[in-house]
Amino acid sequence: MTVDSLLVALCTYNECENIEALLPEIWRVVPQAHILVVDDNSPDGTGTLVADWMTREPRLRLLARPGKLGLGTATLAALQYAVDHNYAWVANLDADFSHPPDTLESLLRQTPGHDVVLASRYVPGGGVAGWPWYRHAMSWSINLFARLLLRLPVRDCSGSFRVYRVAQVRQLDLGRFLSTGYSVLEELLYRLRRQGARFCEVPYQFAERRHGYSKIRLTEGLRAGLIILRLALGLAG
Ligand SMILES: Nc1nc2c(ncn2[C@@H]2O[C@H](COP(=O)(O)OP(=O)(O)OP(=O)(O)O)[C@@H](O)[C@H]2O)c(=O)[nH]1
Ligand SMILES: [Mg+2]
Structure with missing residues (x-):
């Protein structure tokens, strides 16, 4: 891979x-x-x-949307941008330092032979620091639910820290997604698995966000559960 064909996408709301x-x-x-x-x-x-x-940095791009439209649609907009501008790879990470940028190096090392390289909290060597019990419970349930129902061959289905091969993303019909919120992460893996994408997981330590506040709400978890169910029942095409 040539590094100059990499787009790193960050979705931001108050970061x-x-x-x-x-x-x-x-x-x-x-x-x-x-x-x-x-x-x-x-x-x-x-x-x-x-x-x-x-104005001073030619490597920087901005997609300015009019208001808070959700992490799902923001992620899909970033992927569409990568397709439209013919990047070879698109990496995604949260903009709050929960995803250590150094891990990008080990993710990119795994790109040969894979279409989606996921940074994973749930493989040996990975982990989470600083979460209260209910965040662990929420993450554990969503992951188990998604893995079983959507038959996802990975341990960490709900993290956004990933590198995607744009040629695979191009085959997705991004306009057809059900998710507007956080469940876009599971929905992406489901749709990519169905088109034969090859996955790989690399361990990392999830850190507490450095500044600001979390935008995730309990209702997001419930909404994600419903969307996963609809996908599993084949109600989404
Ligand atoms: N553009 C956009 N970005 C969003 C939206 N909601 C969240 N984000 C960004 O998505 C990333 C993840 O959101 P967080 O609030 O950190 O959610 P989280 O990582 O699950 O929660 P914490 O671990 O508690 O921080 C951050 O960079 C947010 O700024 C949204 O509606 N629109
Ligand atoms: Mg965060």
């Missing part, structure tokens, strides 16, 4: 304090990569900060 430090850390690991920020008109000015940065 102003994190993003300033995160972009240089990503470029330290993958200097040639373009970074795309998909921002939903964050009230804290994340989008404005990126727009201003872009």
